[in-house]
Amino acid sequence: METIPYFPGCTCKADALPFEVSAKAVMRELDIEMREWERWTCCGTVYSMTTDDLIHQLGPARNLIRVQEEGSDRVVTICSMCYSTLKLSAMMFDADEEKLQKLNDFLYDEVDYEGGIRVMHILELLRDDVGFEAVKERVVRPLEGLRVAPYYGCTLVRPTEAGIDDREEPRVMHDLLEALGAEVVDSPFKVECCGSYETVDRPEMVAEKCHRILSDAIKRGADLVVTSCPLCEFNLDDRQDVISSIAPRFPGIPVLYFTSLMAIAFDLPEEEWGLESATVDPLPVLQEKVLAPKDEGGG
C-alpha cells in the first residue's frame, strides 16, 4: 500500500469529519494510505492569498515543512480550500527564491523549507495516480440510474495556475462519477460561486446563490449534488432551510461529498459512507435508486 502525507485541515476534523472518514476509506480500498502527520497547523485559509504579505504564508509554510519532514515530495488534501491555500503558497515559494529565503530567515525555529513539494487534491490523486479505470474496477455496486450533478465551486479550479482542471469546463468529477456508474447531470452552474464566507454575515445572499445552483441541478433532473469542499457543502446543504424561507416551493435536494458515493459504490460498511454531515437526508433517494435490490428484469 502506498502512503501519502495527508493534510486534513480544520473543517474535516469538525463538521466535515464524515468527508474524511469516507475519503480515507475509499482511498484505502484503492491501495493508498492517507497518513496524517502530527502537529499539522491551520492551512492559512484565504489570508494566504494576499500575495504580498509573507506573514500570511507562515501557516501553509509550516505545513509544507512538516511534509518535507515526512520525507515526501507531495501531500494530499481533501478540502478544496486547504488545497488552494497550500498549493498557492507552495507555488509562490517555488517561483520566488527571495521570498523563500525571507520565509526561512523568519522561521528560524524550523528547518528550512526547500521548496518542491507538490500539493495535490484527492481528485487529482484519483485521476492521475489511481486512474478512473482502477476506480471503475473496484466498483461492486454501480450507481446505475442515479443522476448526480457535480459541483466544483471556486478553489478547485481557480486561479487557473493552481487549478486541477479546466477553469470553465472541469471534467474530473464527471469522469469519476461515470466510473462509478452514475449518470452525470451537467449544470452550467457547476463553477458558479456558492457565496463562500458570506454565509456568516449574509445567509440570505448565500441562499439566493445556492438556490440558483441547486434549482438548475433539480431542473436538469439531478437526484443529488456532490461536492469536494466542506464550505460548499455547508452552503448548499445546510442553507437549504434559508432557501426554503425565501423560495417556499423549493423542493430540496441532498448534497454529498463525492467520496460518499464512492464508498457506496465500493460497497463499504455504512459507517464509512460519511453521510452524517448531510442535512437533507440522501437516504430516500439512495434507497430508491441504488441501495434497493435491483430488479433483474426476470420477474
Added chain:
Amino acid sequence: MTDKDRKGEGKAAAGDDFEPVIVGFFCNWCTASAADLAGTSRMQYPPNVRPIRVMCTGSVDTSFVLRALLEGADGVMVGGCHPGDCHYVTGNYRARRRLTGVIKILEALALDPERFRFEWISASEGAKFVKVVTEFTEDIKRMGPSPLKGL
C-alpha cells in the same frame, strides 16, 4: 614578463582620475542602432567606449576580444540583437556559444573575466545602451587598469 616595473605607463594611468579604455563591438542592426538612438535622443553617457561596428555579433572573433584585452583595453563589450531577433537568423546564438568559450578561459585562469561584457541591446533600447555603457564604465573604473595589457 612579470616584471611590471620595466613597463612604462600605458595610455591610461591608475588613480582616481583613471579613465578606462573600453572597446565595444556593436552589431549593425541592433546595438549600433541603439547607440544611434541614444545619441539622437541626446542621452548622455561616459565617452570611454570606443565603438567598432560589426555586421553581426556572430562575426566577433574570439581573437578580437583577446587582442583588445592584451593590447590595453580595460574592458571589452559586445552588444547584439536579442535572441530570436538576429538579422542573420542565428548569429547571436552562435556568438554566445563562441564568446562563452573565451569567458570560460578567462575564468579558468583568473584573467579578470569581468572585464568582458556581453549584452543584448535592440535597436529600440537606447536607454538600455546608455545604462549598460554607464554601468560597465563604472565597474571597470572600480576594478582599475587591466593587468592583462602587455601580457
Added chain:
Amino acid sequence: MAEERIIKVGKGETPSTAALAHLEQLLTSGHLDGLMIPMSMGGGRTFMHVLVTDPDALADADPFAPVMPVNGGTSVSRLTKLEAPSGRIGVVLRPCEIAAAIELHKLLQVRLGDVVVIGVDCPGTISVKDHIDLVDAGKDPLSAVAEEPGLLREACMTCDWTRVQYHDMLLGTFGSDGTHVIVVSEDETLLGGLDKAPKGALEARESTIEKIEDIRVKTTEAVEKEVDEHLQGPEGVARHWETCIVCHNCMEQCPVCYCNECFFESQTFRYEGDKMMLWARNRGSLDMPTDKAMFHLGRMAHMVATCIGCGMCTQACPVGINVGRAFKYVASRVQPVYDYKAGRSVDDPLPQATYLEDELEPR
C-alpha cells in the same frame, strides 16, 4: 555483436610479439592491405608510426610501444584526409590517438570509417627524450617505468582515456599478467583462428581499468590543485610561459591544431616597425617575437573545446613548459559548458558547430 577472443602469449613471447604475430597474419592472409603501427627507430630509441604493407617489414614493430613522439591521430589525418587509401588499412592507435582521430573526423580531417581502427590498451608513455635516455643508458624503458611510475608523462598519468572508447578491433593487455592479449571485434575476419576468451579475462581487464582510472583521477586532482595555486591570474599565466621562445612547436605537434597555416603565424601578425615602436613606447618595452600571450590564449580559444589532453604540446616544448597542463585544466572547465567531452564520441556535435536557443548567458 562483438566477439571476445584471446591471443595466448607463448614461451619466449611477449604480449607485443604475440599480438604482432596476429597482425602479421592478418596482413599475410590479405584481411588487411596495410598496417600503420609504431615501429622501432634507431635501434629502439624511439617508435614512430610506419605504414607497412610487407609482412616481413613488421619485425621491428611494437603495437604497445611505451612512447608516442607524434599523436597517431595526426598520421591518420595525413593518411585519409585528401582521399582514403583503397583497401583495408589497419591503424594501431592508443585511446588518446583515437580521441584525436575522433575530433579530426568531425573536423573533416580524418575519414574514420575508411580505416580499421585497432585500439590498444595503454598504461602510459614515456617522453621521447626520457625514452631515448633510458635506451642509451642500456635500460629497458618498460622495466624502468615499472620501477618508477613517475617516469610516465603527466598527460598519461592524468589520462581520461583508460578505456578504449572506439575501435574496430581491440588489443587489450590490462589485467592479463602478460599471459594473453584480449581481442574484441565485431568483424570475424579480424579474429580468424583465435580462441574464445576464457571466463574472467574480461572481468579482470575491467577491474584493472577501474583501478587505473582511480589512480589517474587522483593524480589529476593533485595536478589541478597545483594549477589552482600557481597558474592563476595574469602573473601566474605569465610565469608559466615565462621561458617561451614563441617557436609554436606546441601548436605544430597538437593533433587537433589542424590548420594548413596557423592563424597566429599569418600576415595578420606581421607588423610594420613603427607599429612595434608604438607598442614599445606605450609599454616601455615590447617582448620579441611579439604576441606570445596572444598566441597561447588565442590558440586556446580556437581549440580548447576540442583538446583531448594528449600532452603532445608539453612533449614538444623545447624549453620545458608544461603547456598541456594549462590546456587540459582549461579544457576540463570549458568543455562541460557545452556538455561536451572532446574525443568521446563521433556522434557528439562539435561545440561550435551547433547551438541551442535556450542556453548560456546572456539569455
Added chain:
Amino acid sequence: MPRIGVFVCHCGLNIAATVDIAKVIDRVSQHPAVAHAEDYIFMCSDPGQLLVQGKIQELGLDGLVMANCSPTLHERTFRNAAALVGLNPYLVEIANIREAVSWPHMKEPERATEKAIEIILATVEKVRQNTELHTIKVPVTHSVMIIGGGVAGIQAALDCADAGLEVHLVERTSSIGGMMASLSETFPTLDCPQCILTPKMTQAGKHPNIRIHAYSEIEEVSGFVGNFQAKVRHKATYIDWSKCTGCGVCMTVCPTKKIPSEYNHGMANRTAAYIPFPQAVPNRAVIDDKNCLWLLKGKCGICAKKCPAEAIHYEDNTEIEELEIGAIIVATGMEVLPVEHFGEYGLGKIPDVVTGIQFERLLAPSGPTAGKVQRPSDGTEPKEIAFLQCIGSRDPANYKPYCSKVCCMYTGKQAMLYKHAVHDGQAFVFYIDIRSDGKGYEEFIQRAMEEEKVLYIRGKVSKVFEDEGKIVVWGTDTLTGKWIELRVDMVVLATAAVASSGVNELASKLRITTDEHGWLKEAHLKLQPVETLTAGIYLAGAAQFVKDISDTVAQASGAAAKAIALLSKDHLERVPIIACVDQDLCVGCGYCETFCAYGAIAVDPVTGKAEVNEGLCEGCGGCAAHCPSGAATLTNYGKKQVFDMITTFTNGQVVQ
C-alpha cells in the same frame, strides 16, 4: 603609402559645438596615411559633396573617411558622390562622430574630441586596407511562386501575370478562393464574393501566364533570390484531372456523405469524392483518402463505375514537381481559433453557439440553408441572436493579446444581414469597443446601430449556457454598470484570428520567420511590411497579420509590385560585401558551413575547400569569425583591419 582623405563635418553646430574641429584636423593630418584633412559646415550639402569630389580628383585620393553622422544616414550619399568621380564607393567609410560622440557627450567636449579623433583614426586604419569592390550580378528566373490561393494570392498572381511574369499559384485545397469564398457578403459594400471574387478566380484560372497548382503543398525550397528551386508536391487526388470535367456525378453517387465540409466550416457535410463548392477553380473533383470506402477498405468503387469521363483510378498519383522560381510571395492567410477552445461560451457543446465564420455560411445564399438563417440544432428561425466580440482576442491571460481587427466590422455586417433575413429578429452585440477605422466603416457601424436597430452592449460576457432550449448569456453592461442576462436563440462568437495551420513548417522551409503567434515576420513593421528578411520572398495578406479584404488586396498588389520590380531586370545586383575564402589557407574543416544560416558557404567535396555562393551570402561575417585559420573573411571587414582599429583605440596612432 595610401592617400586617404578625411573630411570632417560640423553638421552646423551639432558636431562643432562639442567637438574641437580644428584639433581634430590637426591630429588627423599627422597620420602618415592621411593625405588631406578638411572640415566643412555641411558636408552632405551639394557644395560639401562638390568639395569632396574636387579633392578626390585634385589630390588623387584613394580612400575617404567621412567624419559626420551615423552611416545609416549618409554612407550612401558619399559613396555615390565618390563613385561619380571615379573612386570606388567601397573605399569610402563613415566615422560616426555625431550620434556616437558629439550628441551623447555634450558636457565633456575635451574627451569627446579625443574620442572623435580616435574613431576617425581607427576608420583610417580600416579604409586603408579596404579593397575595391564591384556589384555582384546574379542572373534571375522570371517566374513567381505564390503560396496560398486566397484573394491575396489571386490578386498577386493576376498582377504578376499581367506584368508578363510566369506565375505558379500553389494552393493546398482543391480550389483557389480561400476564406473569402466562404463569406456571405463583404463589408462595407455588401458585395457578395460570388459577385466580386469569382470573376477574379476565373480570370486566374484562364490566364495564360498563371499555372494553378491546386491540392498541392511546398515540399522544399532551396536557392536564393532570383534563383530559387522549389519542389511542389501535387497531393494524391485519385482522379485524373486531365479527364475530369467537374460534372459532379461522383459527388452524387458517393455513399460517404457525413464529412464536415471545410468550405462550409462544418455547417454542412460533403462526400468523400467532392468538389468543394460549385464555383471552384479548377473545377475538378478529388477523393479524400481519409474517408473514401474504397481507399480505406477496398469496398464500394461506385464513383469509378459511374464517372462518365472514366477519370477515377484510385491510384496514388502524388507527384513532386520541381520549379525554377525567381521570387516567392507567401499568401497563406489566416484561420479562426478552432472550436475546442472557449468552453465558457459553450462552443463545441451547445450546437447553436457558432463562430463568426460558421455564421457566414448560414447567411450565405450559397450556404447550406440557401441564406435562410436557421438554428443548427433544430432548423428553427432564431428570433434573438447575441453576437460576442473579442472572443480570444485582446485577452493576453488566456488567448491572444492582439486585436483581431476584422471582427467589429464583420459582426456589424452579420447583425445587419441577420436583420435583413429575419425582419422581426433582434440582434445584440457585446463589444469592448468598436474599431471601425476604414473607409466607410464607421458609417457602416452607425447604420447597423441606427437604421438596423442592432443593440450594442458595451461589456464582456462571462458565461453562456443552455437552458430549456434557449441560450442564456450572462454579461455586464459596463456603461450602466448593470448585470445582464439575455435568453437568446443563437450565439455567434467572433473568435480570434490566428495564422494558418502549418505556417511554421512552411516558414522554416523558406528560411523566413514567424512571431510568437505564428504571423509571418516582415522585414520592418512600418517601412518594409511586404518584404521578409530573406531577399526575394514577400508577404501578401493575412499571413503577415489579420487583414480585411481591402487591406489584403492592397498588400497583395504591393507584394506583386516588389516581385515585378525585382524581376524586371535580367540580372540582380547585390552588395558585394560578402564572405570569401582564401583557398590556400582553407583546411576544409567545415566550421563555416555549420555556421551559415543561409547555406551560402560549404566545403566542396571535390576540392576539400570551402566555397562561397555569392547569391546566397548575406554578408554577416559569421563564417569568418568561426574559421580558425583565417581563411574565410568578410570583404573589407578583415581581421587585420579590426586589429588595427583596436590598436588605435588602445595605443593611439602610429607616428613616423
